[in-house]
Amino acid sequence: MKILITGGGGFLGARLARTLLAGGQLDGQDIDAVMLADQQAVPSDLQAHALVQSVTGPLLSQVDDLVAWQPDAVFHLASAVSGECEADFDLGLRSNLDSTRALLDAFRHAGHKARFVFSSSVAVYGPDAGHHWPGVIGDDTLPTPQTSYGTHKLICEHLVADYTRKGYIDGRSARLMTVTVRPGRPNGAASSFFSGIIREPLAGEVAICPVAANVSHPVASPGKTIEGLIKVYEASREAYRGRTAMNLPGLNVTVAQMLDALEAVAGPAVRALVKFERNAQIADIVANWSQGATAERAAQLGLMPDPDFQTIIRQYMADCQQAGLSATALKGLGT
Amino acid sequence: MKILITGGGGFLGARLARTLLAGGQLDGQDIDAVMLADQQAVPSDLQAHALVQSVTGPLLSQVDDLVAWQPDAVFHLASAVSGECEADFDLGLRSNLDSTRALLDAFRHAGHKARFVFSSSVAVYGPDAGHHWPGVIGDDTLPTPQTSYGTHKLICEHLVADYTRKGYIDGRSARLMTVTVRPGRPNGAASSFFSGIIREPLAGEVAICPVAANVSHPVASPGKTIEGLIKVYEASREAYRGRTAMNLPGLNVTVAQMLDALEAVAGPAVRALVKFERNAQIADIVANWSQGATAERAAQLGLMPDPDFQTIIRQYMADCQQAGLSATALKGLGT
Numbered sequence: 087m088k089i090l091i092t093g094g095g096g097f098l099g100a101r102l103a104r105t106l107l108a109g110g111q112l113d114g115q116d117i118d119a120v121m122l123a124d125q126q127a128v129p130s131d132l133q134a135h136a137l138v139q140s141v142t143g144p145l146l147s148q149v150d151d152l153v154a155w156q157p158d159a160v161f162h163l164a165s166a167v168s169g170e171c172e173a174d175f176d177l178g179l180r181s182n183l184d185s186t187r188a189l190l191d192a193f194r195h196a197g198h199k200a201r202f203v204f205s206s207s208v209a210v211y212g213p214d215a216g217h218h219w220p221g222v223i224g225d226d227t228l229p230t231p232q233t234s235y236g237t238h239k240l241i242c243e244h245l246v247a248d249y250t251r252k253g254y255i256d257g258r259s260a261r262l263m264t265v266t267v268r269p270g271r272p273n274g275a276a277s278s279f280f281s282g283i284i285r286e287p288l289a290g291e292v293a294i295c296p297v298a299a300n301v302s303h304p305v306a307s308p309g310k311t312i313e314g315l316i317k318v319y320e321a322s323r324e325a326y327r328g329r330t331a332m333n334l335p336g337l338n339v340t341v342a343q344m345l346d347a348l349e350a351v352a353g354p355a356v357r358a359l360v361k362f363e364r365n366a367q368i369a370d371i372v373a374n375w376s377q378g379a380t381a382e383r384a385a386q387l388g389l390m391p392d393p394d395f396q397t398i399i400r401q402y403m404a405d406c407q408q409a410g411l412s413a414t415a416l417k418g419l420g421t
Numbered sequence: 422m423k424i425l426i427t428g429g430g431g432f433l434g435a436r437l438a439r440t441l442l443a444g445g446q447l448d449g450q451d452i453d454a455v456m457l458a459d460q461q462a463v464p465s466d467l468q469a470h471a472l473v474q475s476v477t478g479p480l481l482s483q484v485d486d487l488v489a490w491q492p493d494a495v496f497h498l499a500s501a502v503s504g505e506c507e508a509d510f511d512l513g514l515r516s517n518l519d520s521t522r523a524l525l526d527a528f529r530h531a532g533h534k535a536r537f538v539f540s541s542s543v544a545v546y547g548p549d550a551g552h553h554w555p556g557v558i559g560d561d562t563l564p565t566p567q568t569s570y571g572t573h574k575l576i577c578e579h580l581v582a583d584y585t586r587k588g589y590i591d592g593r594s595a596r597l598m599t600v601t602v603r604p605g606r607p608n609g610a611a612s613s614f615f616s617g618i619i620r621e622p623l624a625g626e627v628a629i630c631p632v633a634a635n636v637s638h639p640v641a642s643p644g645k646t647i648e649g650l651i652k653v654y655e656a657s658r659e660a661y662r663g664r665t666a667m668n669l670p671g672l673n674v675t676v677a678q679m680l681d682a683l684e685a686v687a688g689p690a691v692r693a694l695v696k697f698e699r700n701a702q703i704a705d706i707v708a709n710w711s712q713g714a715t716a717e718r719a720a721q722l723g724l725m726p727d728p729d730f731q732t733i734i735r736q737y738m739a740d741c742q743q744a745g746l747s748a749t750a751l752k753g754l755g756t
Contacts, residue, residue, distance in 0.1 A: 329551070
């Protein structure tokens with residue numbers, strides 16, 4: 087089977103590719119080829135893999151060639167992040183809306199019905215004055231997005247559902263919770279600090295937390311997120327139920343609980359590297375986010391949240407060590 | 422003030438234009454000009470009106486000129502109907518999705534912030550296996566559209582909300598209930614029979630009801646629908662509350678109640694012209710529709726449903742008489 091991953095050079099896309107290649111199978115079928123499409127060059131370990139091909143550039147210009155490659159499986163992860171979309175409205179429309187529409191239309195015109203997982207986001211939710219806002223969201227909560235990013239994700243969910251209804255693709259949309267801990271540097275997402283307040287102290291650096299310690303949010307480790315995308319792909323249509331988006335499970339934690347977990351894993355000196363400096367712009371955005379999540383449909387697929395935040399931190403540390411980053415990325419541990 | 426009505430040659434668009442011109446004002450301001458954009462030529466009474474201009478052709482090719490005209494008020498009603506969109510997927514994308522997007526982008530690029538009412542539809546709702554389906558829908562019910570028409574309406578609601586959030590327009594979306602009684606001939610909408618089973622018997626013709634007598638649905642008269650669009654326009658942003666779509670009020674009636682009302686107004690011989698012949702295709706579509714509706718947000722704007730179905734029938738008969746159609750359209754009355 088041939089697998090296309092858009093955003094395949096990004097953090098989640100590359101991790102998904104590595105996980106699939108390590109297992110050798112998807113939905114019980116041997117993996118013959120993996121195509122990674124990304125704006126940026128894909129990581130060298132994936133470039134060197136015998137089964138991997140990659141294309142670099144804007145997705146919008148690649149869709150016809152990618153569909154002509156006739157993938158059996160598609161994981162459509164490519165996306166501009168929320169902060170980028172707020173700063174550049176056209177970028178958001180092009181990268182997150184028009185590119186997805188073009189990809190779906192390319193499958194439709196080719197008459198090639200691939201199984202298609204779209205990575206949506208908890209960012210589809212938020213309070214709108216005209217509606218009841220429960221704070222803790224579930225599969226039946228009304229999405230009223232508060233950003234262009236969330237708006238475009240929600241729109242694409244409904245395109246995926248309708249193209250599926252018409253039989254052009256076998257589509258499923260999985261709403262990712264905030265993925266924590268992300269490696270590397272802060273990105274343009276307003277949620278970036280949810281990783282930064284763990285990652286930077288572990289590397290011996292000061293981290294600024296721009297929101298109050300009692301802010302609560304549903305998060306998921308990279309590992310659980312990838313597990314969710316694969317299970318949603320492998321679910322039968324009957325098990326997936328319906329055509330609209332499914333929330334992936336999230337662990338509901340406060341910033342204070344995250345820092346307690348950091349201290350338990352890495353000690354009080356590491357925790358002390360986190361300073362609270364309210365950033366009104368970020369705090370206002372986060373105030374509109376879900377304070378927690380339930381995920382009944384995901385549970386019926388056997389998907390559960392990470393058990394606790396210490397486990398999430400330990401996954402990040404193990405990832406760093408596996409990547410040979412222990413000396414630099416984890417110097418803050420001092421152990 | 423200058424008012425643009427897309428779909429201004431259609432049944433609702435023309436009625437809205439006539440209502441506004443008869444009143445002479447919108448939101449307390451004198452109406453100086455009304456632009457009607459439609460695929461078809463607009464009715465002759467409107468063409469002859471001193472304040473009316475019109476353009477004929479596909480909306481997608483007109484948006485730049487329409488925005489350059491600098492309307493203060495926009496009622497965006499232009500739309501292909503549900504049956505057309507199911508039969509021709511590209512038509513639905515072009516007429517209902519791309520045209521709306523192009524109109525919104527034209528306002529954005531022009532830097533001209535008009536007040537913009539988008540006519541959405543109760544067709545955004547329907548049962549999806551992955552979600553709880555209450556049957557009777559309200560403002561907070563999760564929309565999971567079951568047609569391309571409903572999908573595109575929902576998508577455009579969210580575009581209107583996001584362009585509003587960004588300040589490109591002052592947008593509001595009103596979800597119309599099924600408008601009954603429509604004059605003229607059956608159109609491509611699966612809901613067409615909701616008008617046909619009243620209109621055809623009143624004209625002395627046999628009408629086929631393709632669904633069972635116990636089918637229930639929220640309907641609204643043309644008059645109440647136009648009242649709703651105008652009130653949504655005239656609401657302050659605070660009174661409208663939020664940015665996402667508001668359900669207009671619907672009268673919840675069964676087919677049997679509609680026919681009882683027909684008999685009460687026009688007699689048993691007229692009612693006897695309605696024959697039940699199940700059409701599986703239409704019945705299956707209608708089985709996925711809302712069985713009723715509540716409209717709390719609309720009520721807070723002072724909008725109430727039609728009081729009963731007899732009132733709706735009498736509105737239709739009065740419209741026919743006013744249009745000089747009594748002899749032909751109402752011959753079935755035999756009185």
